[in-house]
Amino acid sequence: MKDPKAPIGVFDSGVGGLTVLKALRHALPREDFLYFGDTARVPYGGKPLPMVRRFAWEIAGFLLRQGVKALVVACNTASSAALPDLAEDLSVPVFGVLEPAAEVARGYGKVGLIGTQATVESGAYGRYVPLAWAKACPLFVPLVEEGLWDDPVALLVARHYLEEAPKDLEALILGCTHYPFLKGTLEKVLPGVKLIDSAEATARKVAEALRQAGLLNPEGQGKVVHYVTGDPESYKALAERLGERVETLYRVSLEEL
């Protein structure tokens, strides 16, 4: 049994998981977090699933060695590749972002999915919810990282990807943690379609599970320590562009994983 005062580990290929971290901090203001961004190996979305699975195991091992009490895989590609194995084989609770989003989607009729190539091709969402349509959108991640989510460029790219979506789609799963930044743009292209973002659903699920397991921190202060495998300065600048203030940040070499 882990110490309830231990931090929660959250990881992503890069900065996308910060949307999940934000929702977690909102739902669990008394918890402390370790956030791991694998920025040296980002993006995961075009890589083979067995490789992404290996990365997920390496990072999980690193975070467990830092003493986390639970693990949130805040990346759709890594969740597609490494869950449910990771949850079965580790001694701490492990949460992915697919199941919570899919649970919300089950309340709608015709459901679509947008995500990275690896997430879409893995078919992992199909385990949780029937999909009427799915499309890989490789340009969305770099668009968000360039800060262009409200730019006319994003609108044109979104039209390009979504032009073949069924006219009677009721809901669209944003199957990549970068995509919530594009919500305003996606609403213009698909008016009236419910956009399902896994961040809030995942945060609710984590909060409920920790409460049930008696793992809520009675005295945490909402601290976040960031770890990155790539260049710390680039990470900090990018995270701040996306609205996350980075105060404590360490570089981890791939050899330490």
Place this chain on the structure above:
Amino acid sequence: MKDPKAPIGVFDSGVGGLTVLKALRHALPREDFLYFGDTARVPYGGKPLPMVRRFAWEIAGFLLRQGVKALVVACNTASSAALPDLAEDLSVPVFGVLEPAAEVARGYGKVGLIGTQATVESGAYGRYVPLAWAKACPLFVPLVEEGLWDDPVALLVARHYLEEAPKDLEALILGCTHYPFLKGTLEKVLPGVKLIDSAEATARKVAEALRQAGLLNPEGQGKVVHYVTGDPESYKALAERLGERVETLYRVSLEEL
């Protein structure tokens, strides 16, 4: 002294170097080639230079073990990171893509540079030619890989990046091997500006150097063997979208490097 009948090794982070391979095959139709695309670790453009330098050494080692007689670093980021060291420390002739492009640029007045973040921030082009303006363009690589180089999206993105270019620019170095696909689009945004593509200049330089060194192949057949570190099927599909027919292709795991 290497065997003139040995192949020439060409490498890039992914498919961008195929533009250089094409120019090499045109300039040297009797040579055979090994093309290495490090697709598991692409893109290099946002990674720290010391990491890219390490990748370049690993790949150079692999290609030398396959018996290449010369090495072409067909990637601006890797050339910025690993040259001139690699050329000084290896026993075969090594060619990068910066110096040939810069030599062409020296014939013009005000010269600009577009490239990846790593290439632009390295300042490596500045060693060969004075630059009046430089801009990192992270969206261009994914745009080309999506096959959108002639799309209105590309035009909008190009305007976004180039709007602050000096009005009296005479030449613009395309400092990334993906960018030649965008030539038509870039000409619309910067009419009258000479676009300098390193592929042809590099191929001319390689041909001349091999001739002088007595290393031209008297009986090669223009064969190309491709090696990739990522998913072979994705590579093949992408290479063919960019106009390169892939007949012989091997997957190399990162552990073999």
